[in-house]
Amino acid sequence: MTAAVTAASLRRRLAVGAAALAMASGLAGAALAASAGTANGEWPEHGGDADFHRYSPLTQINKANVGKLAIAWRRAALTDELKAEEPGLRAGANFQSTPLMVGGRLFAQNAMGLVDAFDPATGKTLWRQERFPGDPVRGASGRGVSYWREGADERILTIRGEHLYAIDAKTGRLVKSFGDGGRAELHSAFGKLAPTFTWRGWPTICRNVAIVGAAMTDAPSNKEEPPGVVQAFDVRTGKRLWTFNPIPQAGQPGNETWKNDSWRYTGEGNVWAPLSSDSQLGLVYLPTGSPTNDNYGGHRLGDNLFTDSLVALNCETGAHAWHFQAVHHDLWDYDLNNGPILADLKVGGKSIKAVVQLTKFGSTFVLDRTTGKPVWPIVERPVPTSTTPGEVTSPTQPMPTKPPAYERQGVTTDDLIDFTPELRAEGLKMAKDYVLGPIFTPAVVRGGPGEKQAVLQVPAGGAGWYGASLDPDTNVLFVPTFTRPLLLEVLPGDPAQTNLRYTKGPRALADGPQGLPLVKPPYGSIVAIDLNRGETLWTVANADGPRSHPALKGLTLPPLGMPSHDMPVATKTLLFVVQADPVSLNGRTRDGDLPLEPYFDNKLRAYDKATGAVVWEMKLPAGSTASPMTYMYKGKQYLLVTIGSRTHAPEFVALSLP
Incomplete structure (x- = not known):
C-alpha cells in the first residue's frame, strides 16, 4: 500500500530543524547580493551561476545562424609551455576541466591540474599558476576552479592533490596570506584511516566561505572506513572554519539510524559530486553518497543518515538546517551524483524557492530550499526484500509524485530487446541468468542458492555528475539521461582479505545479443521537464545509436x-x-570491451527548446569529457567544449560564428 509522506512520517525521513527556520529569517537582513551569473556574457561559476543553471541568456547564436558555427580556436590540455617544463608528460584521456570566463579571461585547470589563464578570443596563455615550493609539475586534473572577488582582490581557488590553493587572478601568483604560504591542507580532517585526500571537484563559495567535498573508494577492503568529511575554509585566510561528518556521531540527530553502533566504523557517505549554495539564505546544499560497501549493508543496518541525502547547512557555521534522504540504506550505489539546481518556481500560483536534485535512478526530488519540504507529495513505496544473509533492506523508498521519472525504473521481460524475433529469443535466453524486477531490487549472492546469478539493475545510468540545464525564464529543465543495465551481485568475502561478510561484484555491463544492449531503446535521451507544473514536456533520443548494427540491417528504425x-x-x-x-563511461562488459563504441558519433547538437527537434549538429574530433560553457567576448559569442579520447589528445575547442 502506498502512503503519502505526512508531517509525522517525515520526522524520520525528512528533518527540518527549528534552527533552520530561525537561521533563514535571521540571515535575511544580512543576505548578500546574488551573483550576476551569466547575465553579462560571462561564465563565472562552473554551472554558469551559483544556482547551477548551466544557462546563458546570450542570443547571438540562434536557430537562424547556428548552421554557420565553426571552430574559432583550439587549446591543448597539455600545452607546449607545460611540456617544456618537464619532457615526457602525458595527458590522461578523461580530461574533465571546464573553464570559467570572468573579466575577459578564461581560467581552467590544465592536464596536470595546474591553473592556466588564457585569452577568450584565441586560447593563448596569459599566465600559469605559480607552483608551491616542492610541488611537482606532474599531477591529476580536476573538473573546475572557483572565482572570488572582494574589491581589487581577485582570486582563483583550486584543488590539486591534498591542498586547496588560492591564486591571484591577475598574475597567477600564490596568495601568500592564504593558509600556509598560499595553500591549505585537506588530508588531516579524515584521520589516519584515509591514506590520502583526493577530489576532482572545485570549492563552492558561499558568503566568503569555500566548501570542499571529497572522493573516496567504492571498493573498501574492510567495514572500517573514514567518513566523507566536508570541510569549509575562510576564503581570505585559508583557515578551516568547520567540518561536517555525514555519519552522525553519538548524541547527534540521525545517529539512531545506525543500528548496533555501526556509525563507529562505517565510512564514505562523501560528497564527491558538485555542491551548490544560496548566499542570500546562507545555505550550502550537499548531495551525499552511499556508505561503505555500495551493495551490501548487513554490517550497517538502519536507514544510515546522512548518506544518499541532500543536506542543507549554514555555510558560515556548518550548522544543520535540514536534510532529505533520497535512498534509505543504500544497496545500489545510488549516490546523489550531481549538483543541486536552485530554481524560483511558480507552483499553483505560489512562488517557491526550490532546490532540484536529479539522481542516477531517474527520480527528480523538488524541495523548498529554505525548509526542505517537498514541493509535491513524496510517497514511501514498498520495495523488494533482500535474500542475502545478514541483510535487512528498508521496507520502503521515497518516490516523487511529480515530476514523472525521466528514466525507466525497473525491468521486466517486456523491456528486453525485441527488434527481431531472433534477437528477442536470444535476449530472453541471456536474461534467464538474471533477476528482473522493480527499482530497488537488492543484489543477489553470486554462486548462492537458486539459478539467478545477478540482478539486472535498471536504471544504472540516469543523470550524470554534470547534471542538467535550466532555463530560468520558463523553468524548463533539460536533462540528459541514459539507460545502461548493470549486473548487481555480491560475493562472499574472503576472511583472509576482508571482514566484510559480502563484497560488491564487478558491476559489469549486461551483455546483450550480438553486442547490442539487452534492453529496448532509447539508450540515451534528452528530457524536458516543466518544473512549474511538474510535467514532462518532451523526450527525444540523444543520438542515432546502433541502428546501423549488422543485426538491424534492413529495419527502418528511429x-x-x-x-x-x-x-x-x-x-x-x-x-x-x-x-x-566512451572513455567517460565507467562500465565495461565482462570481457572488458565496449561493443557500442563504434556507434558513438561524437557530435555536438543544437536542439529546439520547445520541441526537442535537432536544429543543427557537428561532428567533433572526439567526444566530450567535460561540461560545455558559453560566453561573450568583444562582441562575439563563443561555445566552448572539452574533448578527448584514448586516441585523441584532450583539448579545449571554441566555436563561434564567422
Whole structure:
C-alpha cells in the first residue's frame, strides 16, 4: 500500500530543524547580493551561476545562424609551455576541466591540474599558476576552479592533490596570506584511516566561505572506513572554519539510524559530486553518497543518515538546517551524483524557492530550499526484500509524485530487446541468468542458492555528475539521461582479505545479443521537464545509436540513443548537448570491451527548446569529457567544449560564428 509522506512520517525521513527556520529569517537582513551569473556574457561559476543553471541568456547564436558555427580556436590540455617544463608528460584521456570566463579571461585547470589563464578570443596563455615550493609539475586534473572577488582582490581557488590553493587572478601568483604560504591542507580532517585526500571537484563559495567535498573508494577492503568529511575554509585566510561528518556521531540527530553502533566504523557517505549554495539564505546544499560497501549493508543496518541525502547547512557555521534522504540504506550505489539546481518556481500560483536534485535512478526530488519540504507529495513505496544473509533492506523508498521519472525504473521481460524475433529469443535466453524486477531490487549472492546469478539493475545510468540545464525564464529543465543495465551481485568475502561478510561484484555491463544492449531503446535521451507544473514536456533520443548494427540491417528504425554522459548548456535560443566519449563511461562488459563504441558519433547538437527537434549538429574530433560553457567576448559569442579520447589528445575547442 502506498502512503503519502505526512508531517509525522517525515520526522524520520525528512528533518527540518527549528534552527533552520530561525537561521533563514535571521540571515535575511544580512543576505548578500546574488551573483550576476551569466547575465553579462560571462561564465563565472562552473554551472554558469551559483544556482547551477548551466544557462546563458546570450542570443547571438540562434536557430537562424547556428548552421554557420565553426571552430574559432583550439587549446591543448597539455600545452607546449607545460611540456617544456618537464619532457615526457602525458595527458590522461578523461580530461574533465571546464573553464570559467570572468573579466575577459578564461581560467581552467590544465592536464596536470595546474591553473592556466588564457585569452577568450584565441586560447593563448596569459599566465600559469605559480607552483608551491616542492610541488611537482606532474599531477591529476580536476573538473573546475572557483572565482572570488572582494574589491581589487581577485582570486582563483583550486584543488590539486591534498591542498586547496588560492591564486591571484591577475598574475597567477600564490596568495601568500592564504593558509600556509598560499595553500591549505585537506588530508588531516579524515584521520589516519584515509591514506590520502583526493577530489576532482572545485570549492563552492558561499558568503566568503569555500566548501570542499571529497572522493573516496567504492571498493573498501574492510567495514572500517573514514567518513566523507566536508570541510569549509575562510576564503581570505585559508583557515578551516568547520567540518561536517555525514555519519552522525553519538548524541547527534540521525545517529539512531545506525543500528548496533555501526556509525563507529562505517565510512564514505562523501560528497564527491558538485555542491551548490544560496548566499542570500546562507545555505550550502550537499548531495551525499552511499556508505561503505555500495551493495551490501548487513554490517550497517538502519536507514544510515546522512548518506544518499541532500543536506542543507549554514555555510558560515556548518550548522544543520535540514536534510532529505533520497535512498534509505543504500544497496545500489545510488549516490546523489550531481549538483543541486536552485530554481524560483511558480507552483499553483505560489512562488517557491526550490532546490532540484536529479539522481542516477531517474527520480527528480523538488524541495523548498529554505525548509526542505517537498514541493509535491513524496510517497514511501514498498520495495523488494533482500535474500542475502545478514541483510535487512528498508521496507520502503521515497518516490516523487511529480515530476514523472525521466528514466525507466525497473525491468521486466517486456523491456528486453525485441527488434527481431531472433534477437528477442536470444535476449530472453541471456536474461534467464538474471533477476528482473522493480527499482530497488537488492543484489543477489553470486554462486548462492537458486539459478539467478545477478540482478539486472535498471536504471544504472540516469543523470550524470554534470547534471542538467535550466532555463530560468520558463523553468524548463533539460536533462540528459541514459539507460545502461548493470549486473548487481555480491560475493562472499574472503576472511583472509576482508571482514566484510559480502563484497560488491564487478558491476559489469549486461551483455546483450550480438553486442547490442539487452534492453529496448532509447539508450540515451534528452528530457524536458516543466518544473512549474511538474510535467514532462518532451523526450527525444540523444543520438542515432546502433541502428546501423549488422543485426538491424534492413529495419527502418528511429534514433535509438546512446548510453553516454552527454553534457548540456542552454541559451536563450537553443539547447546545446555534446555527446560524451566512451572513455567517460565507467562500465565495461565482462570481457572488458565496449561493443557500442563504434556507434558513438561524437557530435555536438543544437536542439529546439520547445520541441526537442535537432536544429543543427557537428561532428567533433572526439567526444566530450567535460561540461560545455558559453560566453561573450568583444562582441562575439563563443561555445566552448572539452574533448578527448584514448586516441585523441584532450583539448579545449571554441566555436563561434564567422
